[in-house]
Amino acid sequence: xxxxxxxxxxxxxxxxxxxxAQDRPSAATVGDVTVADPRMTCRNVDVWYGAKQAIKGxxxxxxxxxxxxMIGPSGCGKSTFxxxxxxxxDTIDGCRVTGxxxxxxxxxxxxxxxxxxxxxxxxxxxxxxxPFPKSIYENVAYGPRIHGLTNNKAELDELVETxxxxxxxxxxxxxxxxxxxxxxxxxxxxxxxIARTIAVSPEVILMDEPCSALDPIATAxxxxxxxxxxxxxxxxxxxxxxxxAARVSQRxxxxxxxxxxxxxxxxxxxxxxxxxxxxxxxxGRFG
Amino acid sequence: xYSWILMxxxxxxxxxxxxxxxxxxxxxxxxPTRIKQLxxxxxxxxxxxxxxxxxxxxxxxxxxxxxxxxxxxxxxxSHLPTEMVAGLSEGRLGLLINDIRNLxxxxxxxxxxxxxxxxxxxxxxxxxxxxxxxxxxxxxAAALAGLAYAWMRTQPRLRARNRVESxxxxxxxxxxxxxxxxxxxxxxxxxxxxxxxxxxxxxxEFFFGANWSPQIALRADQVGASGSFGAIPLFTGTLMVSxxxxxxxxxxxxxxxxxxxxxxxxxxxxxAKPTLEILAGIPTxxxxxFAALTVAPFIRDLGMxxxxxxxxxxxxxxxxxxxxxxxxxxxxxxxxxINAVPxxxxxxxxxxxxxxxxxIRRVVIPAALPGIVGGILLAVSRAIGETMIVVxxxxxxxxxxxxxxxxxxxxxxxxxxxxxxDQEFDSAKTLAAFALGLTLFLVTLTLNVxxxxxxxxxxxxxx
Ligand SMILES: Nc1ncnc2c1ncn2[C@@H]1O[C@H](COP(=O)(O)OP(=O)(O)OP(=O)(O)O)[C@@H](O)[C@H]1O
Ligand SMILES: [Mg+2]
Numbered sequence: 001x002x003x004x005x006x007x008x009x010x011x012x013x014x015x016x017x018x019x020x021a022q023d024r025p026s027a028a029t030v031g032d033v034t035v036a037d038p039r040m041t042c043r044n045v046d047v048w049y050g051a052k053q054a055i056k057g058x059x060x061x062x063x064x065x066x067x068x069x070m071i072g073p074s075g076c077g078k079s080t081f082x083x084x085x086x087x088x089x090d091t092i093d094g095c096r097v098t099g100x101x102x103x104x105x106x107x108x109x110x111x112x113x114x115x116x117x118x119x120x121x122x123x124x125x126x127x128x129x130x131p132f133p134k135s136i137y138e139n140v141a142y143g144p145r146i147h148g149l150t151n152n153k154a155e156l157d158e159l160v161e162t163x164x165x166x167x168x169x170x171x172x173x174x175x176x177x178x179x180x181x182x183x184x185x186x187x188x189x190x191x192x193x194i195a196r197t198i199a200v201s202p203e204v205i206l207m208d209e210p211c212s213a214l215d216p217i218a219t220a221x222x223x224x225x226x227x228x229x230x231x232x233x234x235x236x237x238x239x240x241x242x243x244x245a246a247r248v249s250q251r252x253x254x255x256x257x258x259x260x261x262x263x264x265x266x267x268x269x270x271x272x273x274x275x276x277x278x279x280x281x282x283x284g285r286f287g
Numbered sequence: 288x289y290s291w292i293l294m295x296x297x298x299x300x301x302x303x304x305x306x307x308x309x310x311x312x313x314x315x316x317x318x319p320t321r322i323k324q325l326x327x328x329x330x331x332x333x334x335x336x337x338x339x340x341x342x343x344x345x346x347x348x349x350x351x352x353x354x355x356x357x358x359x360x361x362x363x364x365s366h367l368p369t370e371m372v373a374g375l376s377e378g379r380l381g382l383l384i385n386d387i388r389n390l391x392x393x394x395x396x397x398x399x400x401x402x403x404x405x406x407x408x409x410x411x412x413x414x415x416x417x418x419x420x421x422x423x424x425x426x427x428a429a430a431l432a433g434l435a436y437a438w439m440r441t442q443p444r445l446r447a448r449n450r451v452e453s454x455x456x457x458x459x460x461x462x463x464x465x466x467x468x469x470x471x472x473x474x475x476x477x478x479x480x481x482x483x484x485x486x487x488x489x490x491x492e493f494f495f496g497a498n499w500s501p502q503i504a505l506r507a508d509q510v511g512a513s514g515s516f517g518a519i520p521l522f523t524g525t526l527m528v529s530x531x532x533x534x535x536x537x538x539x540x541x542x543x544x545x546x547x548x549x550x551x552x553x554x555x556x557x558x559a560k561p562t563l564e565i566l567a568g569i570p571t572x573x574x575x576x577f578a579a580l581t582v583a584p585f586i587r588d589l590g591m592x593x594x595x596x597x598x599x600x601x602x603x604x605x606x607x608x609x610x611x612x613x614x615x616x617x618x619x620x621x622x623x624x625i626n627a628v629p630x631x632x633x634x635x636x637x638x639x640x641x642x643x644x645x646x647i648r649r650v651v652i653p654a655a656l657p658g659i660v661g662g663i664l665l666a667v668s669r670a671i672g673e674t675m676i677v678v679x680x681x682x683x684x685x686x687x688x689x690x691x692x693x694x695x696x697x698x699x700x701x702x703x704x705x706x707x708x709d710q711e712f713d714s715a716k717t718l719a720a721f722a723l724g725l726t727l728f729l730v731t732l733t734l735n736v737x738x739x740x741x742x743x744x745x746x747x748x749x750x
Contacts, residue, residue, distance in 0.1 A: 088638060093553075120640030130631040133654045142649070143639040193635070200639055 030275045031264040035063035035251070039204055039234040040085060040122075045099035047080050047089065054080045057099070058260040060253060062204065067226060067235045069245035069266065072255035073281065078238040081255070082206050085236065086122035087115040103204070120147055123202035127209040129189035131181035131196075136173050139181040139192055140164060143200035159199055167195035168225050187218025194225065198233075205229065207237040211244065223248050242282060246270050254278045290352060293423055297348070300430045301341035304437065308336025311441045327448035335440075335447040338454050339433035344426045351422045359414045360384055363407050371403055387411055474728070481725040484718035488516045493722060495519065499685035501705060501716045516719055518726070520685040524695030528606045528677060529670040531691060535610025536670075537663055540617025547618070548625045549647055560622070567615040575679035578608035583680055590692060598694035600682035606691070609676050617666050624658030624745065625651060657745040664738035668731040674699040698723050 034041075038061040047055035054077045062068050062085075070078045080089070087108060089095045101108050108118055120143065131139050140160045143149075150156040160177070164170040169191040173184070181192050190210055197205060207226075211219040226235060226248045239245050245252055245266065252269040254262045254277070262269065262278045273279040312332030316324040325332070364372065364384065375383065382397070383404075389396050390408040398404075441447075485493070496517020543563065547556050583604035590597030597603075628651050636646040652659075682694035683704060705720040 086638065088634065091634070091637060116640055116642050118640070119638055124634075124638035126631060126634065126638075128631060130629070130635040132632060132635065132650055142636070142641075146639070146641050146645050146649070196635075196639065 029059065029260045030262040030278075031269075033059045033061060033260070033263050035061045035066065037064045038062065039064045039066075040101065040103050042084075042101045043099055045081070045084060045097065045101060047077070047084060048096040049080075049092070050094045054258055055084070056258040058255075058258075060260060060263060062234050062236055063251070064234055065230055065232075066251060067230050067237060067249040069249035069252045070236065070238045070255060071240070071242060071245055071252060071281070072261075074240075075257075076255040077258045078255050079208050082124075082208055082236060082238055085204070085206055086119045086124055088119070088124060090115055120200045121202050122204045122206060123197035123200065124206045125190070125193050125197055125208070125210050127212055129186060129193050129213065131184070131189050131192050133180060133182050135178045136164075136181045136184070136192060137177040140195050140199050143196060147200060149200065163195040163199035164192075166198055166225075166229070167191045168221055169195055185218075187214045187221065190214060190218070190222060191225070194222070198229070202233065204234045204236065207235065209238050209240060212240065219244070242270065254281060256281075290348070290419075290422075293348065293426060294345075297341055297344050297426065297430055300344070300427075300434070301337040304340035304430075304434045305333040305337040307333075307434065308437055308441060309333035311336070311438060312443075312447070315441060316443050324443045326444060326446050327451075331447040331451050332441055332445070334451045335445070336434060336437035338451065339437035340430045341433070342454070343433050344430040347429050348422065348426045351418075351425070355415070355418050355422070359411060359418060360388075362414055363387060363411050366410060367407055368403055391415075477721050477725050477728065480718055480721035483713070484715060484722045487715045487718065488722075492516060493518050493719075497687050499701070501701075501719055514716060516715065518698070518723065520687040521696060521698045521701055521723070523687060523689075524602065524681070524685070525671055525697040525699075527602050527689070527691060527695055528609060528681060528697055529667060531603060531606025532609035532613055532670045533663070533667060535607055536613035536617050536666060539610075540614045540666075541621050541659065543614070544618040544621035544625060545647060545652075548622050549643070549651065560619075563615050563618055565615075566611070567619075569612070571612065571673065571675035572679075574608050574612050575675045578604050578676050578680035582608055586692075595692060597692045598682070600680060600694045601692050602681060602695045603691040605677050605681040608680065609670055609673055612673070612676065613666050613670055616669060617662060620662030620665065621655070621659050624655045624662065624742075627658065628654045655745075657741050661738040661742035661745065664734050664741070668734040668738070671734075672699065672727060672731050674703065678703055698727050702727075 040062040042061070043059045045055055045058045046053060058081060060068075070081070072078055083089045084097050084101060085108075089097060097109060103118070103121060107113070108115075108122075132142060134142070137160055140163050141156055144156060144159050150159055161170060161174075164173065169188060172188060173192075181189065184192060190213070194205075194210075211222055214222065223244065226237065229235060237245075237248065249266045251263065252266045253260055254269065254273075254275070256277050262273060262275045264274070269278065270282060273282055309329045309332055312325055312329045313319055313322060316322050322329055364380070367383075371383075372380065386396050386398055387404055387407045388411065390400060390404060391411040396404075493516050496515065497519045498515045498517045499520050501514045501516060543559075547560055547563075551559060579600070583600060586601055586604050586607075587597045587599055632650050632654060633646055636650045641649070677697045677700050681697055681700055683696050683700065684694050685696050685701075686693055688695065702720045702723050705716055705723075
């Protein structure tokens with residue numbers, strides 16, 4: 001039984017790389033993967049789920065005060081790559097990451113490094129809003145509490161307030177902080193999750209399709225918010241909406257079947273893509 | 288001439304009617320190629336015919352079998368010579384009828400067989416035979432009539448699917464109401480007997496009296512008090528045993544559920560979870576003698592070596608073993624609710640830099656708490672109603688005590704002792720069992736209703 005599964009895995013792996021070889025003669029990424037002022041640097045990152053390779057030799061930098069958007073067809077490995085950046089893949093059985101990923105010169109996959117504090121530095125907002133079944137206040141205070149970021153109740157109150165303000169939610173909830181976070185609307189919940197994330201003052205925020213469950217108005221609020229957050233944070237955002245990528249990001253990376261095909265200034269990627277696959281995707285020929 | 292043969296015949300008729308109905312429907316539509324003309328699929332016309340052929344016939348048969356004996360006996364008694372029946376009490380008459388019946392079926396007869404009784408028995412046999420034949424005729428006629436009716440009604444415009452489906456709905460409703468009505472019947476009879484009890488003993492004494500000794504003289508020459516029915520010692524005893532058992536079961540069950548659902552490796556889980564659930568499959572009587580023969584002496588010896596005075600049937604022993612019995616109950620319910628906490632909440636916590644234990648303590652357990660509480664309440668109602676272990680290990684003395692090393696007795700134990708042995712059915716002693724049963728039922732019912740509503744609310748939250 002085991003060998004059967006293995007051979008099956010190998011076969012599927014073989015098929016996908018064969019497809020890729022036809023699509024794409026050169027293995028190198030088109031465009032400059034580095035930036036002048038990087039916060040995170042990834043070099044030759046491979047990710048495996050068991051015998052199946054989901055990310056193939058990806059190198060990519062995320063700059064300071066930059067919004068990097070990641071686009072690509074479904075299943076190409078965007079979420080997988082994003083989850084490498086704060087080691088959320090550790091929680092998945094059988095997931096293996098090789099290569100080097102550095103946050104400010106510190107290798108985050110270093111044997112001695114504890115992923116727990118790392119995740120406070122590299123926060124994450126998920127596709128589906130996932131507020132805790134606690135009050136709005138407690139949702140935001142959760143991170144500061146476990147990391148002991150404040151010394152007393154007054155400081156905590158203030159941190160909660162500023163986080164909610166930054167997330168653009170304060171005015172809507174200031175009178176009902178003690179009510180459950182799960183009782184908010186979808187867009188409010190997503191902003192609550194963003195507030196929760198920035199309350200622990202991370203350096204990098206990872207967002208995996210944060211607006212996919214939201215209506216255009218809530219999406220606009222969050223996009224505006226992302227633009228403001230850029231002043232203090234580095235942000236990597238996965239999105240299926242090319243308009244969104246064009247609106248919020250400075251750089252864009254296009255993934256295809258586990259490979260990073262092309263990286264560049266967002267303007268340039270959307271107006272003048274260099275790689276045929278990028279062009280096909282952007283012009284809507286597939287994906 | 289057995290009824291079950293007739294039953295098979297009717298079922299066969301239904302199968303036949305199914306085929307006939309189907310064919311008839313197809314034919315009425317104008318052949319297999321034109322079944323689009325039919326309102327429903329041909330199978331529904333088949334079922335329609337089968338239901339018409341079977342249901343009225345079967346209902347008639349049930350009614351017949353139910354009433355046959357009564358009518359035959361009625362006829363036989365009315366033909367008995369008047370001087371034989373006159374002046375007989377109801378009980379004597381019943382005896383006589385029993386004799387006739389026994390003679391007819393060739394069983395042993397209690398009294399001497401007189402020619403009158405012999406004649407009555409012959410008549411009994413004759414009537415039964417006639418009734419049997421009549422039943423065959425009537426039931427088969429009903430089946431045929433039903434089939435004929437369905438045959439006549441079958442035409443493309445007949446809404447066979449709707450008819451069949453509403454017939455099935457009615458059948459399902461009848462069966463589910465059997466379950467509900469039975470429960471209701473039990474509750475009402477317990478309630479009725481309890482009311483009788485409360486006419487003899489005031490509810491005030493029963494619920495607030497502290498002295499329980501339900502001995503009542505059974506015979507006139509017996510020495511015995513009128514009995515005293517203060518149930519407080521039973522309530523406290525039940526409470527204490529349940530409390531001890533929950534003190535054992537809740538921490539062990541909950542912690543093992545947390546370990547199994549959050550920490551255990553998949554392989555450990557695959558072995559440990561079924562093993563734990565085996566505990567739930569052990570018959571309670573086995574727990575009972577384990578408690579009485581192993582745990583209770585052990586506790587007594589231990590207590591003695593510490594210089595404590597321990598009863599040989601202590602509340603502690605019964606409670607400990609009952610706790611062990613309830614562990615799998617608590618752990619598998621908690622395991623379910625912990626697993627129902629969405630992974631996205633755990634991810635959200637990890638992504639904020641929380642450790643696994645912080646995530647469990649601050650997110651998973653609070654999120655699962657209502658469900659866990661509901662599970663624990665269900666376990667409590669289980670503990671309160673548990674009988675076998677306490678019968679064997681808790682003792683009979685109705686002590687009003689808070690010392691777990693003393694012997695106590697519980698509501699369930701007293702119900703068992705009140706009803707075993709010879710009793711007059713309407714004595715206060717017997718009726719007291721019903722009052723205790725009613726109290727028990729009301730308490731566990733309340734607990735279950737609360738628990739289920741908590742669990743349901745909790746489920747809604749994540750669905
Ligand atoms: N937990 C997992 N175990 C095994 N394979 C996985 C797992 N998660 C993802 N994969 C596989 O890895 C590949 C990349 O998945 P990933 O979720 O990163 O895609 P994605 O680009 O985020 O897609 P989408 O746009 O649909 O979210 C897919 O082929 C997927 O089947
Ligand atoms: Mg994804």
